[in-house]
Amino acid sequence: xxxxxxxxxxxxxxxxxxxxxxxFMSVFFVAPVTNSILRYFRFSEFGNVLGNHSLRGVAWFSMxxxxxxxxxxxxxxxxxxxxxxxxxxxxxxxxxxVLTAPFVLPAVVVAAGVLAxxxxxxxxxxxxxxxxxxxxxxLRIVGPRWAMVNLRLEHAAATLGARxxxxxxxxxxxxxxxxxxxxxxxxxxxCFTSFGVIAILGGVSRRTLxxxxxxxxxxxxxxxxxxxxxxLQAVIICTVIFIARQSSRPNSTSLHVSAPQPLxxxxxxxxxxxxxxxxxxxxxxxPLLATIYRSLVVNNQFSFSAWRTIFSGSLPALSVSPQLVxxxxxxxxxxxxxxCVPLALLVVTTSAPRALFSLPLAxxxxxxxxxxxxxxxxxxxxxxxxxxxxxxxxxxxxxxxxxxALEPAVRAIPTSFRNASATLGASPIATWRHxxxxxxxxxxxxxTGLSMAISLGEFxxxxxxxxxxxxxxxxxxxxxxxxxxxATQQAGFALAALMxxxxxxxxxxx
Amino acid sequence: xxxxxxxxxxxxxxVIINDISFTVPTGETxxxxxxxxxxxxxxxxxxCGLIRTTHGTVHIDNVDITSLPTHKRGIGLVSQTGDxxxxxxxxxxxxFGLRISKMAKTDRAARVTELLEMxxxxxxxxxxxxxxxxxxxxxxALARALAPRPRVLLLDEPLSGLDQTTHDTLMTDLARVLKxxxxxxxxxxxxxxxADFLADTTFVFPHK
Numbered sequence: 001x002x003x004x005x006x007x008x009x010x011x012x013x014x015x016x017x018x019x020x021x022x023x024f025m026s027v028f029f030v031a032p033v034t035n036s037i038l039r040y041f042r043f044s045e046f047g048n049v050l051g052n053h054s055l056r057g058v059a060w061f062s063m064x065x066x067x068x069x070x071x072x073x074x075x076x077x078x079x080x081x082x083x084x085x086x087x088x089x090x091x092x093x094x095x096x097x098v099l100t101a102p103f104v105l106p107a108v109v110v111a112a113g114v115l116a117x118x119x120x121x122x123x124x125x126x127x128x129x130x131x132x133x134x135x136x137x138x139l140r141i142v143g144p145r146w147a148m149v150n151l152r153l154e155h156a157a158a159t160l161g162a163r164x165x166x167x168x169x170x171x172x173x174x175x176x177x178x179x180x181x182x183x184x185x186x187x188x189x190x191c192f193t194s195f196g197v198i199a200i201l202g203g204v205s206r207r208t209l210x211x212x213x214x215x216x217x218x219x220x221x222x223x224x225x226x227x228x229x230x231x232l233q234a235v236i237i238c239t240v241i242f243i244a245r246q247s248s249r250p251n252s253t254s255l256h257v258s259a260p261q262p263l264x265x266x267x268x269x270x271x272x273x274x275x276x277x278x279x280x281x282x283x284x285x286x287p288l289l290a291t292i293y294r295s296l297v298v299n300n301q302f303s304f305s306a307w308r309t310i311f312s313g314s315l316p317a318l319s320v321s322p323q324l325v326x327x328x329x330x331x332x333x334x335x336x337x338x339x340c341v342p343l344a345l346l347v348v349t350t351s352a353p354r355a356l357f358s359l360p361l362a363x364x365x366x367x368x369x370x371x372x373x374x375x376x377x378x379x380x381x382x383x384x385x386x387x388x389x390x391x392x393x394x395x396x397x398x399x400x401x402x403x404x405a406l407e408p409a410v411r412a413i414p415t416s417f418r419n420a421s422a423t424l425g426a427s428p429i430a431t432w433r434h435x436x437x438x439x440x441x442x443x444x445x446x447x448t449g450l451s452m453a454i455s456l457g458e459f460x461x462x463x464x465x466x467x468x469x470x471x472x473x474x475x476x477x478x479x480x481x482x483x484x485x486x487a488t489q490q491a492g493f494a495l496a497a498l499m500x501x502x503x504x505x506x507x508x509x510x
Numbered sequence: 511x512x513x514x515x516x517x518x519x520x521x522x523x524x525v526i527i528n529d530i531s532f533t534v535p536t537g538e539t540x541x542x543x544x545x546x547x548x549x550x551x552x553x554x555x556x557x558c559g560l561i562r563t564t565h566g567t568v569h570i571d572n573v574d575i576t577s578l579p580t581h582k583r584g585i586g587l588v589s590q591t592g593d594x595x596x597x598x599x600x601x602x603x604x605x606f607g608l609r610i611s612k613m614a615k616t617d618r619a620a621r622v623t624e625l626l627e628m629x630x631x632x633x634x635x636x637x638x639x640x641x642x643x644x645x646x647x648x649x650x651a652l653a654r655a656l657a658p659r660p661r662v663l664l665l666d667e668p669l670s671g672l673d674q675t676t677h678d679t680l681m682t683d684l685a686r687v688l689k690x691x692x693x694x695x696x697x698x699x700x701x702x703x704x705a706d707f708l709a710d711t712t713f714v715f716p717h718k
Contacts, residue, residue, distance in 0.1 A: 414593070416589060416591060416593045417593055417595060419555070419560050419593070420589065420593040420595075420654075422559075422560065422581045423558050423585060423586055423655070423660075423664075424581075424606055424607035424610060424657075424658060425607050425610045425658055426581055426606070426607075426610045427581050428581075430581075434610070435595055438595075438597035438598075439596070439597055
């Protein structure tokens with residue numbers, strides 16, 4: 001059957017089409033990252049970094065804040081995951097939507113939301129923002145697994161005298177542990193490489209390796225140190241992934257989906273899932289609502305002045321008008337989607353090497369950023385200052401997630417449809433155009449929305465490339481919230497609120 | 511005329527079909543009978559080019575089509591599941607092969623109407639295929655396969671899984687349509703009564 005699929009798959013037949021995504025990733029990701037390491041990585045500098053008290057402190061802070069952020073995320077997200085995978089109640093879809101939405105929101109917007117509430121910077125706001133941002137990772141990875149734990153096994157344990165806690169540890173945990181470890185590892189890596197959140201909430205004293213790479217490379221021009229930090233960061237990430245894989249035992253228990261249970265009538269049983277859900281919603285939604293509130297209220301007075309400014313005025317803190325920033329971000333998002341979605345479609349419909357296209361998930365945005373400014377700095381490839389370069393890099397960063405969004409839809413098309421089409425005289429290309437493409441339309445819309453959301457929110461690599469004419473919304477928000485002045489701050493919150501509305505709008509239509 | 515000569519199919523070192531030969535004269539129906547899992551569907555897929563043959567040849571009207579891709583063979587297939595395209599209406603499904611062959615729009619419409627009436631489907635023309643019953647879906651799949659006037663029509667258990675009444679009605683209609691259109695057809699089935707009713711000749715699928 002594999003032979004059958006290969007022969008008749010429209011795109012695999014023309015292997016040359018594979019060249020486009022492979023060349024794209026090689027030129028804009030593999031080449032710059034490899035180039036920066038080959039040219040600037042020195043073992044001696046690695047030693048200097050480890051011997052430097054200040055940089056060691058940055059590495060240590062990166063580690064422990066990521067660890068604590070991960071623990072808090074688990075403590076809040078796991079009960080919510082239990083409530084949402086085990087029970088159904090009015091509003092459950094809204095709760096799930098609210099809790100999973102921040103994943104596609106820019107990190108700087110989540111950070112701006114937390115700042116809108118706390119009005120202070122430091123470790124606690126950083127951890128809160130990380131929890132908000134990463135809650136959906138736990139829900140998306142652990143939720144489906146928890147829903148597959150056979151409820152009858154829990155009932156059997158209960159009838160054999162096991163308390164709920166014992167039932168959880170002996171029956172449920174062994175079946176969900178690998179999903180929890182996998183999700184926790186991802187959360188740790190996201191927090192460890194946090195940049196946008198740190199840029200807004202870290203203040204002057206709290207820096208992660210990711211933000212320090214930017215400072216060393218861009219502000220201090222110390223490329224060798226930045227490269228050494230990037231390698232150190234990659235080593236730590238690889239070690240964490242290795243340890244997580246060692247402690248995760250893939251589950252071989254036969255699983256089946258148990259339908260969510262309606263809330264029971266006893267108040268104790270009814271209230272616990274509701275209370276957990278409401279708490280999680282408050283923790284996640286309050287920062288997002290706070291950005292809107294802070295954009296509309298200044299000195300306890302309701303005012304649209306910040307919104308008027310971002311749509312028709314100018315701000316001294318920004319070198320370009322807010323309208324140009326908004327337009328630039330939207331144009332970049334559209335261009336990135338136009339590049340990313342067709343490439344992702346080519347990847348999922350061919351036998352393209354998946355590992356190559358997963359690399360942007362494993363290598364941080366700042367590491368890519370250094371590579372880009374080093375590699376594309378000299379003629380004839382002096383592209384780092386070109387405006388078109390930013391959406392191209394956004395497409396590179398969005399590609400792994402867009403591929404994952406499209407892949408299930410492509411796999412779900414039955415081979416028998418292709419067979420039927422071929423026996424009706426349609427060539428592989430005609431089959432793809434008339435049969436497969438219409439079936440993929442909803443997934444393509446979702447993928448386009450996801451690509452646009454990622455481009456709109458990209459902060460790490462864009463920080464290395466952004467110039468005054470190509471300032472994007474996340475960069476502008478970080479600049480505005482980093483400056484003093486009520487009007488400036490309020491405009492920053494207005495831009496953040498706009499991003500919440502645009503991102504939610506884009507994703508809900510997709 | 512369909513002529514299959516010494517056809518063998520080996521997939522992953524397993525012999526699925528071994529040295530099979532038969533001929534279906536023009537305008538006639540040959541039924542191949544055999545139990546489930548014996549390789550009947552694989553045989554049809556090999557004849558229409560959906561899987562590669564290991565040995566042997568397939569001729570239609572004395573032209574060797576063994577190395578042609580599926581879409582150039584002029585062989586229609588009605589599968590067990592119908593496989594109607596869910597993004598198209600009933601009419602669009604029937605019209606599909608005609609659109610692909612770039613037939614003029616008015617001619618396409620006339621052919622679709624002709625088939626809808628032949629199979630008593632006119633009332634379903636604009637229906638979404640998701641709303642069809644099992645029997646209706648089989649009729650549409652048959653109409654869709656007949657629309658481009660295939661040189662040979664392959665029928666892969668076209669009546670399986672239907673309730674008795676629907677099965678009998680569709681079997682009668684299928685026999686009528688095959689005679690009316692003088693289609694050269696190859697039917698595979700495990701049901702002897704279907705084979706006796708629909709086919710001019712029957713052939714028992716040889717055990718491997």
